[in-house]
Amino acid sequence: MLGNRLAELLSGSEFHDVRTVLYPGSFDPLTNGHLDVIERAARLFDRVIVAVAQNAEKNPLFTPEERCALVVGATRRLRNVQVRAFDGLLVNYVRGCGAQAVIRGLRAVSDFEFEFQMALMNRKLDERVETIFMMPKDTYTFLSSRLVKEIARHGGEVRPFVPTNVGRALAAKFGSASSKSQTT
Numbered sequence: 001m002l003g004n005r006l007a008e009l010l011s012g013s014e015f016h017d018v019r020t021v022l023y024p025g026s027f028d029p030l031t032n033g034h035l036d037v038i039e040r041a042a043r044l045f046d047r048v049i050v051a052v053a054q055n056a057e058k059n060p061l062f063t064p065e066e067r068c069a070l071v072v073g074a075t076r077r078l079r080n081v082q083v084r085a086f087d088g089l090l091v092n093y094v095r096g097c098g099a100q101a102v103i104r105g106l107r108a109v110s111d112f113e114f115e116f117q118m119a120l121m122n123r124k125l126d127e128r129v130e131t132i133f134m135m136p137k138d139t140y141t142f143l144s145s146r147l148v149k150e151i152a153r154h155g156g157e158v159r160p161f162v163p164t165n166v167g168r169a170l171a172a173k174f175g176s177a178s179s180k181s182q183t184t
C-alpha cells in the first residue's frame, strides 16, 4: 500500500488526472470572443467541452444543431476541444461530463453582476463545481452574438467579428452580400 503510494509520488502519476472544464453558453452564434476564450481554456486544461445550451434563448437564430456544427467547424484544429448540446441544470451536466469547473467569459463590469450571481447559485446547488472567469483579448470585449446578428441582419460586415464558417452561415440566413464574398 505504502509502496504503491511511494511509487505514485515518485512517478508523478497523481498529477496526471485529466482536467476537464465545461464552457456553457448559447453560442447563437459563436463569435471570435467566444473562440478566444476557448483557445485560452484549451491551453490551460486537458479537455474543454463547449456545451451549447438548447433552451438558452426563446427565439434563437440558429438551431442547437446548427450552433453545435458552427462551433465544431471553428474549433477543429483544437485537439482537446469537444462540442456537445445540453439541456437542463448546468451543475448536473458538469458532473455528468466528469468536469471539475465551468468557464465563463467576462467582457466588462456589466457582465459581472449576472455572472457572479450565477456562479454563486451553481455553487449552492453543488459546491464541488467551481466557476472560472476568463477575459478575452481586449479587442473582443465589445463583441456579443446579439450585436453580430444585428449587424448581419442589416447587411453589415461581420468578418472581423466571427470565424469564417459563422460568417457564411450568417450570410445564408440573411443573404448579406458582404459576408457572402468570403472564400475560405
Ligand code: ADP
Pocket: 024, 025, 026, 027, 028, 031, 032, 033, 034, 037, 056, 103, 104, 105, 106, 107, 111, 135, 136, 140, 141, 142, 143, 144, 145
Ligand atoms: P449565455 O446565454 O450563456 O450568456 P453566450 O453565448 O452569450 O451565452 O455567452 C457564453 C459565455 O461567453 C458567457 O460567459 C459570456 O459572458 C461569454 N462571452 C460572450 N461574448 C464574449 C466575448 N466577446 N468575449 C468573451 N466572452 C464572451
